[in-house]
Amino acid sequence: MSAEIESLKLKLREFAEERDWDQFHSPKNFSMAMIVECAELVEHFQWLTDEQSKNLSTETLDEVSLEMADIFIYLIRLADKLDVDLVKTAKRKMILNAEKYPIEKSKGLATKYNKL
Structure with a gap:
């Protein structure tokens, strides 16, 4: 795994351990949580034209970026749980x-x- 992703994986693991959240962090739960976050991402694009989806407002782009980060975080945690590079x-x-x-x-x- 790349050094940046490996570092992020370790920080996310520590974040969860400090909060005693690891008990909730099963592969099943992460896969379900990703679907929820994907739906939240898609919601920003619902009913937009292709052109509108390429030209989001600054505020919407920030919201979309945060949804993408949620998905990325859950994916990294799922990979960590399953030992997938x-x-x-x-x-x-x-x-x-x-x-x-x-x-x-x-x-x-x-x-x-x-x-x-």
């Missing part, structure tokens, strides 16, 4: 995606890999 796994997933979506078959298309 997110950076390593993301790199592995990129390789798998490149195999599923070769440039010559997928360029400019939003088609799922099994329909290419």
